[in-house]
Amino acid sequence: MNATTDNDSNDGAAAVNWTALAPEGGERIPELLGRLAGSDAALSDLHDLIDFPEPGHLAAPAAVDFLVDIACHEQTPPTERWRPLSLLLELVTAHVEDRFPEPRDLGQWRDEVAWATSTDIDKVRDQYRAWAEEAPDEQQYLRMRNRLAAIDGPAGTAVLRAELETFEAVCARVPDLVALLKGAENRRGLDRAGEWVSYLLAFLTPESERVSAAITGASQILLAKDLRPAPQAPTSLRDAMSGMLDEGGEPLPAEIFALGLAADPHDIDTTVALTHQMAGGNLYNSFAASVAVVLIHGENTPREGLRRIGRGGGTSMGYEGLFNESWPHCGVRSPQVLGFLALGRAGDRARRLRLDILPGLIKGEDDSRALVTGVGLEMVLGPRSKGHSAEEHANAEYDEETLKVLWAIAELPASAWEDEEFADTVRAWALPGEREEFCALVGVDPEADEVEDAPAQPQAPAAPEIGGLLGRLFGGGGRR
Structure with missing residues (x-):
């Protein structure tokens, strides 16, 4: 980012008392904002300082306008806009697991924050514990557990208000953000602004109507290919190179993802457009459109959407590669x-599909193993609040679907059981939290697939570890 943009950011940011909002490190915020567009280190440092539920998150609402201005500034190189957009996405999707399958209701969220910030914090803690214990499903349990953990920090319930204010501040800038969906410069490259802004806009549920209209207007998704006007001949080499990447071209997979969260089920035009994408021959867009149709129509989703998702999972890309795109x-x-959680919006219609995805997640997603295990157990045994007992498991005759989940858990290596969150999740359904006892219950030999004693294989030198936000962006779990 050039000096003009740097100076604009620094001048405005200098007028904010960041130290009052973030006593530990707040004085660095103007300098970090000034370097953000062109510096991975500035992005990582600023993220670690103001991310939820860090104490410095109290500064996040004040930072939103600066981040949006940097992303949208005409002198910010298009290839650098992803940094402020990625940080905005992280701020908006704190504890993203409690946003799926159902979106958060803004009115209820405001009421909850008003109650929490005006009530004695010990009473708030007690209430969140009670709500977690009584939660009717895993999504509500996770939401209550995450709120309880957040207020245990030094900022207390003030951090909940800051999270809400941050979300509302980003919603207020939607008219500026949707401009990044247009223009060839925002729609090409690996870290294109159109992709990152689509991710961000998808979660701004109160602005769904505007977001959906902006996405459908930024490309020709509402027109089937055979109805689109013939492209004009390029008048310059630059026009020729831009080709189909201009603002009238194919939708980005991220835009289709956003439509899945933003489009209205009564919007027939968008549903028809997505069905064209499903059958359009582009594997990535077909998969993304199939998932979008399921999210839009939930329990009324057409079977074709579910079938195409399952077919995509059977390709060489698999569920992981296709969701990553x-x-x-x-x-x-x-x-x-996230896709696995979101498909729960279709209820029993997506049950077999989710059970197909689940074993791979339990085995391969260390950071989310407890989360996925809880959702899987809920699918086959009912909610954790049901009042399960060891006796019912000892006398149970499990059906095929239940055994599929239980065997996926039993086949985990011994190291997985050392994770207390995972073990506690299993115990929440009155199942044994120790590997040997669990395997004995479900009839699996824990030594059958043991590989810990196998001869060590030569390994290539490990790559340097990347921490913070950049580790999540570049260290795996996506195309980046």
Whole structure:
């Protein structure tokens, strides 16, 4: 980013009392904002300082306008706009797992924050514990557990208000953000602004109508290919090189993801457009459109959408590769984990599909193993609040679907059981939290697949570890 943009950011940011909002490191915020567009280090440092639920998150609402201005500034190189957009996405999707399958209701969220910030914090803690214990499903349990953990920090319930204010501040800038969906410069390259802004806009539920209209207007998704006007002959080499990447071209997979969260089920034009994408021959867009149709129509989703998702999972790309192409990586949650959670919107219609995805996630997603295990157990045994007992498991005759989940858990290596969150999740259904006892219950030999004693294989030198936000962006779980 050039000096003009740097100076604009620094001048405005200098007028904010950042130290009052973030006593530990707040004085660095103007300098970090000034370097953000062109510096991975500045992005990582600023993220670690103001991310939820860090104490410095109290500064996040004030930072939103500066981040949006940097992303949208005409002198910010298009190839650098992803940095402020990625940070905005992280701020908006804190604890993204409690956003799926159902979106958060803004009115209820405001009421909850008003209650929490005006009530004695010990009473708030007690209430969140009670709500977690009584939660009717895993999504509500996770939401209550995450709120309880957040207020245990030094900022207390003030951090909940800052999270809400940050979300509302980003919603207020939607008219500026949707401009980044247009223009060839925002729609090409690996870290294109159109992709990152689509991820961000998808989560701004109160602005869904505007977001959906902006996405359908930024490309020709509402027109089938055979109805689109013939492209004009290029008048310059630059026009020729831009080709189909201009603002009238194919939708980005990330835009299709966003439509899945933003489009209205009564919007017939968008549903028809997505069905054209499903059958259009582009594997990535077909998969993304199939998932989008399921999210839009939920329990009324057509079978074709579910079938095409399953077919995509059977390709060489698999569920992981296809979700990585169109879904974001938020925090420690991979695109595939988010997609698995979101498909729950279709209820029993997506049950077999989700059970097909689940074993791979339990075995391969260390950071989300406890989360996925809880959702899987809920699918086959009911909610954790049901009042399960060891006796019912000892006398149970499990059906095929239940055994599929239990065997996937039993086949985990001994190291997985050392994770207390995972073991506690299993115990929440009155199942044994120790590997040997669990395997004995479900009839699996824990030594059958043991590989810990196998001869060590030569390994290539490990790559340097990348920490913070950049580790999540570049260290795996996505195309980046």
